[in-house]
Amino acid sequence: MKKVLIVTYTKNTLRALVEQLNEIGLQEYVEIEGRTVDELDYSFMMKYSLVVVSSKIVYTMVKPYLSEDMPTIITRRTINYGKIRELLDIPKGTQVYLVSDLKQSAEDTTGILKEAGIDLDFFPYFSQETPRPEISIAITAGEPQLVPKHIDKIINIGSRQIDISTLVEIYHHFQISPFSSSSHLSARYMQSLVDLTKDLSGEILRSRILQKSLDSIVQNMDDAVLVYNNFNEIEHFNLKAAELLSLSADKHTIHSLAPSYYEAMMSMAVGQETFVEIEHVAFYMRKKRIILDEQVYSTLIVFRKVEDYQKIEYDYRSKAKQRNLVARHTFDDIKTRSASVLEMIKIARRLAKSDSTILVLGETGTGKEVLAQAIHNASARTYQPFIGVNFAAISESLMESELFGYEPGAFTGARKNGHIGMFEQAHKGSIFLDEIGDASAVIQNRLLRVLQERQIMRVGGDRMIPLDVRVIAATNKDLQQLIEEGMFREDLYFRLNVLPLRLLPLRERKRDISLLINIFIKEFQEKLGRESFVFSEGALKCCEEYHWPGNIRELRNVVEYAAHISEDYVYKEELPFWQSASLSEDESWNDLHSLYKVFQERGFLHEVLMLLDFLNDEKVTSAGRSAMAAHLLENGVMLTDQQLRYRQKLLNEYDLIVVEKGRTGSSITEKGKMFLAHEKSKC
Known part of the structure; x- marks a missing residue:
C-alpha cells in the first residue's frame, strides 16, 4: 500500500491535518503517517510515495531530507469558517493577538480573517515575541498553549485546515476520484458558512459592522449564493452567482433566470445536498428555507461547479453511499408551536452537549432521525461523521459485518482488503441506531459489549479496536414489553436508556398541523412548478381531527397528493384519508x-x-x-x-x-x- 507523509512544525497542527485526511477517507487508499520537523530522519524518507508539507517555511526545513525525485506538495490552508462566530462580537479595531507556532502561519491566518471581513487590529504572536500587557484578547488557530499568560480571553478557531484545492491535488497524485471517499470534500466548507449566517440573530444583522463582515464573507465565497423571497424576487446574490447566472445590478426575479437553471433550482429538494446537471455542466447544490415567525420568508441556494472540486470523472451515484455520513438537519428544522415539543427541544439541546447515550422513543414518522441529526450537529462532534444504521432495513446475516467490519478473507465473498464497519466509520462522531427494537439476539450481545467497553473486534479479527463514538438509539416499539416477552435484553435497555427523549405523535401536537401543511405546500409548489394552493377550513378541520398513524411522514404525503390533484383550494373530500375518516x-x-x-x-x-x-x-x-x-x-x-x-x-x-x-x-x-x-x- 502506498504511503504519504505529513510534515508540520508542531504536534497540534500535525494531529489536525492527519485527522482531516482520515475524515475524508484518504486512509482507504493510502497509508498516512505524520511527523514534525524535529522527528525527520534521512533513513526512512525513501519509503514514501508523497510528502505533504504544512507551509512554505516548513518546506525549507524539510527540503534537506528530500531526494530530488521525491514528489512533494506544499499545502494551501484555510480557516474553519464555522468557528469564527465569536470574532464577530469583538468591536471593530480592537487590538488582538493572532497566536501561532510560526510568524508566517500567524500572518497567513490574519490575511484569511481580514479577507473574510473580520476588521480587527491583529498583532502576530509566536513564542519568541515579548507580550504586550495592553492586549487582553488572543485568537489562535489551534495553538492555545502558546497564548501569553496575561490574556483574559482566548478564542480558539481551530487549526487551519487543508484547502479543498490541495485535497484534490493529493487525490490526483494517487489517481483517486476525490468524490469516492467516505466524506464529501465540499460539504463541510459549505455547511460551515450556511450555519454561520443562520446563527446570527436579527439584532446582530442590523449592526452595520457585522452586516459588512457577513457580506464580505458571502461575496468572497467560492460557492455561488442566491436568495429569493416569496414573491420570487432575487434579494441577494454574490459575485460567483452573478458570473454563473449572468446577473447584473438590476432587479431580477427567479423567473428571469435561464430556464435550465430555474427548473433545476425549483425541482431540487429542500435541506439536501445534491448533484444536478445544467446544460451539460455538473453542479453541486444545496437549498435551504429561511423561516421567520413560523412562515417561509425566503429561500437560500448555494451551488458550485463540480469541476471546481475535481478534474477527473467520477460516479455521481457515490453520493447515495456518502449521504449517511453527514448530518443534514439541525434543531431549526423541527418546526413546532407545541409547548411540549419546544420543551423537548430545549432538553435535547442540553443533552447534545454530553457524550452519554441517548434513546429516542417515538412512533413511525415522528422524525426520530431528524432529531438524532440535530443532536449531532449541536454537539462538539458536529464536524465529525454521522453514521445512520437501520436495523429493520439490513438482514440479520449482513448486520454484524456491516456494523463491526471484517478482516480480509473473513468469509466467502469478503473483499480482499477487508471492510471498515459503521462503528469505525463513526469514530470521533455519532452513530444512530434506528429501529433498535428489531436487533437480533446476536447483535444485541455485541452491542452490549461495545457500549460497555467502547471497543470492537472485526469479524474474523484478533485485536480490539478502541472507539470514541456517541451512540443515539431510536425505536417505535415498547422495549419494556419486548423485555417481558424475552425479545430484548434488559441490561442492553439500561445501557441505551441513559438519556431518554420522547417524540410526540402528530395527534398530540395538533397546533402544528397547519404550520407543517404551509411548509409542505411551499415545497411541492416549487417542486411541481405549480401555482400556490391552500387547504380549506373544512380540510384543515378534517386534518386536525384525523389520528395520523403515519405522523409527519403521512402528513407530507397528504400534501404531496393534494398538490397533484387540487386546484387553488384543497377540500376535505380530496384528502386521501377522507373515506376512512368518514366511516358509516x-x-x-x-x-x-x-x-x-x-x-x-x-x-x-x-x-x-x-x-x-x-x-x-x-x-x-x-x-x-x-x-x-x-x-x-x-x-x-x-x-x-x-x-x-x-x-x-x-x-x-x-x-x-x-x-x-x-x-x-x-x-x-x-x-x-x-x-x-x-x-x-x-x-
Missing part, C-alpha cells in the same frame, strides 16, 4: 367492537370503562393519574401506579384519551365518548 355508523360500531374485544381479552374492560366514564363527566375537563386512581379506589378498584400507567397508555394508543404532560393530565376524545356510548348501549 355500522363500520364505526364494528371498529369499537374490536376495541371491546382487546380490553376484554386483557382482563380490564371494567376498569377502562370506569376511567372513561370519569373523564366523560362534564365537571371533569381533564385529570391526572392521582385523580383517576382516587376515582377507581372509591369504586372498589385498587391499581398500582404502574398498572394505571399501562391502562392509560393503551387508552392513549387507541385514541380514546389524550395524555398531556404536566398538570393538564388526561382528557377523553370523541372516539372515547363513542366507545363509552357503544358499551353503555349494550347494558
